[in-house]
Amino acid sequence: MGRIFISAAHGGRENGRIDPGTIAGGTTEAREMILLRDLIVTELRGRNWQVLSVPDDLSARGTINWINARANSRDVALEIQTDAAPNPSVRGATVFFIGNNAERKTNADLLLLALIQRVSQLPNRGTRPDTSISTGGLAFCRQTSIAALVMAVGFLTSPEDRRLLQTRRRDFAVGIAEGLISWSRVIDPSGTPSEPEYPSINININSKNYPNRGILVSGSAYMPTDLADELQVDLSKGSLGRVTYQGATYVKAVDLRTLGVSVGWDSATRTLNLKSASSNQEINEIMGSGRASEVQLHIFLRSKNESGSVQFPDIPSLYIEEARIEGVNHDIAFCQMCLETDFLRFSGNIKPQQNNFAGLGTVEGGSETATFESARIGVRAHIQHLKAYASSDPLSQEVVDPRFRFVTRGVAPIVEQLSGRWSADRNYGAKILAIVRQLYQSAGL
Structure with a gap:
């Protein structure tokens, strides 16, 4: 059967430096595409398809050479990237194909449709010949020796597209994987994946x-x-x-x-x-599901410090989203944030602009506290640090917690066991639980 080559745009060395691609919203195109690429590869391999992931450190020219050295006529190749625009309201996905090639346009339509069907909130900008761009052509489409397409999965400069990508990354991956499988079957109709043996x-x-x-x-x-x-x-x-x-x-x-x-x-x-979520999860279990909704978290925070909820309006949704990804109870994480930041008043040494909501230290330790590039990354680091204490399971996302590796994994599955570990205060866990109970009382839970 034909194989599938997939490349995450940017991240390699161009003109003597690492090219991050577009930078927006506290993240880079290279980072987002590598994360998405890895999920696509996992999805394809889970469906028994042969997929080759292009090394991340290659230049654009090196990527094409790497594929050409390994490809045969039955294979297909896709490069994923994001688009960018000065206007943040510009949104949507498109697939580029080599100009004046009707067959490749049909392939592009198939791939784009599969993504839009899976992520219907993503605007469809249609497929476009590579001759329509300012450079007059795309090397990946033209110089790769096998059928090749370039997909722009959205605009990184659009807050809506960026949020979709970061919160529904697996849906993007599944849609693209399904499109790649359909496309591969068009190129090699006789190809069928062989079933391996799984333990x-x-x-x-x-x-x-x-x-x-x-x-x-x-x-x-x-x-x-x-x-x-x-x-x-x-x-x-x-x-x-x-x-x-x-x-x-x-x-x-x-x-x-x-x-x-x-x-x-x-x-x-x-x-x-x-x-199961209905198996009477205890209020003090760090791993699990939170009970409070985003609206309930907003109301609770506003009742304690209205200006904090104005300064960080997305903080409830960030805690729910990031905690869900790692399987952490977002009620506990959110209430710990309330304790650490004095309900976002930041009355201690940490400043709001550090986006450090849990008093996390740096790699060097000591009295230094970490600074994160965005509120989302700060919340993510907090969630990862909680998971380090509460579970031995691997992280679902790339490590951003600077002290994750220093934690003895799984030593504190309940909140009370954070006392003397996360904080020297022996009543630390009890203080977090007191805020959790206040939250539940406020929300009527």
């Missing part, structure tokens, strides 16, 4: 062992979909990685966290431990 694993749900076995795919645990009722979750509501194996469908366990499921792994017994 089986044990499954424990709400402290009960099940005879149904899961599987390990590229180091990730997958659960058979027929156990969804045991978890009391609706799999149609989540953006979940799926594989079909020996006639059965499996979902990626870590993705179940978006549905409120607690996910753990016991390597000694090769057991996937799952706990």
Whole structure:
């Protein structure tokens, strides 16, 4: 069968320096595309397709040479990138194809449609010949020896597109992967992926062992979909990685966290431990799902410090989004932020512009406190530090917490155990829980 080559634009060395691509909203094009590329590769491999990921340190010319040295006529190649515009209201995705090539335009239409169907909130800017851009052509489309397209997945300069990409990255990845599979089948109609053999694993749900076995795919645990009722979750509501194996469908366990499921792994017994959101999660458990909505968090914060909610209007949504990605209870994280920042008054040594909401230190330690490039990255670092203490599971996103590696993993699964660890204050955990109870009282939970 034909193989799929995929390249994340920028990040390589151009003219003697690393090219980050577009920079906007506290992030770079290179970073966002590498994260998206990695998810696309995982999705394709989960569906048993052969995919080759272009090394990130190559230049644009080196990328093309790398592909040409390995490709054959049945393969396809895609480069993903973001667009940019002075006007932040300009939005949408497009796919570029080599000009005056009707077949490649049809391929581009197929790829773009698959993404838009998966992320319907993303405007469709249509497909465009590469002759329509200012340089008169795209080297990736023209100099790659196999069928090649360039996809702009949105405008990094658009807050709406950037938010979609960062909060629904897996949906982008699934849509692009499905488009790539359809395109590959057009180029090589006879190609079908061969089914590999996956090792089986044990499954424990709400402290009960099940005879149904899961599987390990590229180091990730997958659960058979027929156990969804045991978890009391609706799999149609989540953006979940799926594989079909020996006639059965499996979902990626870590993705179940978006549905409120607690996910753990016991390597000694090769057991996937799952706990449903309805299994009476204790108020003090750091890993799990929060109960308060974004509106309830806003109201609570405004009742304590209205100016803080004005200065950081997105802070409730950031905590919900980032905590959901890592499987952390956003109520606990948000209330810890309230304690650390005095409800965003920043009455201690940390300044608001540091975007440090949890008193995180630097790599050097001592009295120095970390500074983060945006509120989202600051929240992400906080969530990652909490997860370091509460769980031994790997992070779902790139590490931004400067002291993540210094934490003994999983030593504090409940809030009270943060006392004497996160803070020298022996009542630290109790103070966080007191704020959680205030939040629940305010929200009527």
